[in-house]
Amino acid sequence: MASSPPSLVPVDELTLRPELATAFPPTRAAALERVRSVDERAYARTRNHLRGAVSRLSPYLTHGLVSVPEVLAIIAPDANGKFAQELAWREFFQLVHERDGRSIFADRFGPQPRRSTAAHPRRLPRAIVEGRTGIDALDDAVRALVDDGYVHNHARMWLASVTCHVAGADWRAGAAWFLFHLLDGDLASNTLSWQWVAGTGSHKPYLADQANLDRFSDRVQRGTFLDRPTAELLQGPVPAALAESVELDLPVTLPDLPPPRLDPDRPLLAYHPWALDPTWRADDDAERWLLLEPAFFELHPWSRDRLAWVLAAALEVPGLRIAVADARTLLSERVAAAARGDAAAVRHRLHPAVAHWPGPGDPTPRAFAQRWTNGSAPRSFSAFWQRVGPGGR
Ligand SMILES: Cc1cc2nc3c(=O)[nH]c(=O)nc-3n(C[C@H](O)[C@H](O)[C@H](O)COP(=O)(O)OP(=O)(O)OC[C@H]3O[C@@H](n4cnc5c(N)ncnc54)[C@H](O)[C@@H]3O)c2cc1C
Numbered sequence: 001m002a003s004s005p006p007s008l009v010p011v012d013e014l015t016l017r018p019e020l021a022t023a024f025p026p027t028r029a030a031a032l033e034r035v036r037s038v039d040e041r042a043y044a045r046t047r048n049h050l051r052g053a054v055s056r057l058s059p060y061l062t063h064g065l066v067s068v069p070e071v072l073a074i075i076a077p078d079a080n081g082k083f084a085q086e087l088a089w090r091e092f093f094q095l096v097h098e099r100d101g102r103s104i105f106a107d108r109f110g111p112q113p114r115r116s117t118a119a120h121p122r123r124l125p126r127a128i129v130e131g132r133t134g135i136d137a138l139d140d141a142v143r144a145l146v147d148d149g150y151v152h153n154h155a156r157m158w159l160a161s162v163t164c165h166v167a168g169a170d171w172r173a174g175a176a177w178f179l180f181h182l183l184d185g186d187l188a189s190n191t192l193s194w195q196w197v198a199g200t201g202s203h204k205p206y207l208a209d210q211a212n213l214d215r216f217s218d219r220v221q222r223g224t225f226l227d228r229p230t231a232e233l234l235q236g237p238v239p240a241a242l243a244e245s246v247e248l249d250l251p252v253t254l255p256d257l258p259p260p261r262l263d264p265d266r267p268l269l270a271y272h273p274w275a276l277d278p279t280w281r282a283d284d285d286a287e288r289w290l291l292l293e294p295a296f297f298e299l300h301p302w303s304r305d306r307l308a309w310v311l312a313a314a315l316e317v318p319g320l321r322i323a324v325a326d327a328r329t330l331l332s333e334r335v336a337a338a339a340r341g342d343a344a345a346v347r348h349r350l351h352p353a354v355a356h357w358p359g360p361g362d363p364t365p366r367a368f369a370q371r372w373t374n375g376s377a378p379r380s381f382s383a384f385w386q387r388v389g390p391g392g393r
Helices: 018-023 028-036 040-046 058-062 068-075 082-105 136-148 153-166 171-181 187-198 210-217 230-235 294-299 304-314 327-340 381-388
Strands: 007-009 123-125 245-247 253-255 268-271 287-292 320-324 346-349
Touching (some): 018 136, 123 171, 136 210, 153 171, 153 230, 171 187, 287 294, 304 320
């Protein structure tokens, strides 16, 4: 469901907030430093806990500042390791998106088990959006989402579980809300994780209760609407605290820039926000343009913080210029001219989010997914892992 068209502001109004620049420095050096500090044993032991030794690498992986094969090469893990397996989850989701295209944005395997009649793909419970559910672990997670653009995996699962199962809201609204704020907002990981929790993309919906939140957040809260037996959580009435819903307000702002003027005599490397890799064709003598497509942002709005982070990360690619432009309009003729030999070559990095881009693409570096040779998407992570993981056939 589309939101309003993006509004345009001078590019210098899209600067990164200092707190975000400190929490997630938008550089490849910061990404590599994070990779080197991964402690796999501590990760495997503690990753489910809010204070666990997670890497906070996701904004860098999502935007291609570092790739999964590079991470694995640096940490040289035992391929059975939990960290490697989580990276494989990322590639699993990417592969499903690549094979199934935009169908991932609709219920995958069946309707959401508990979707209330009032549910709407752009409405969420007010108390969740405003972080006023009265459940501390949830309210802190909402603050982290909005202020920091990063939420621990377990807290993402809790928010999604309460949204879909306890409030009966539509998972698509939750996914759009997350994608707007998360610095790592990734079409595949986000959409398919919401479907996994909601029970539309897996056969066992994920349900969290108060005891689970308490255990992994070092809290004790009693008498909340989550402090009830599972059956009641799933089948009881929607708690009063979650009954009122609001329409999501997800305004997009893009930089106001002059239209790009491409030089037909110079090779063109077309970048998108999911491949800000400074090492890609680093030695090519080429024009480099990052394309921000208004139609994409209308469908999948981003917050100013998210956009500011990406614009700052784009500075990592020397000579990269920025254009707000529709890729098909900008590139189609040029690709045809290049094919006739009338203009220099055009390339981009293949990614399921830009499957509509014309012209040839270089593959995205992957560690596991290239071993999946079946033409259709894997049905489940376990089917994928059995094939591509250690001991896979
Ligand atoms: C409802 C929901 C929405 C999500 N939305 C996104 C999203 O938009 N973008 C995103 O990158 N991840 C998403 N995830 C997956 C996961 O929560 C994040 O990748 C992880 O929390 C990022 O933090 P980290 O880098 O510290 O992870 P770590 O635990 O340190 O893991 C290292 C890397 O492995 C990958 N990874 C770890 N767990 C998962 C997982 N469950 N699924 C897929 N990849 C994983 C990520 O690339 C991550 O950076 C979502 C999960 C849920 C439940």
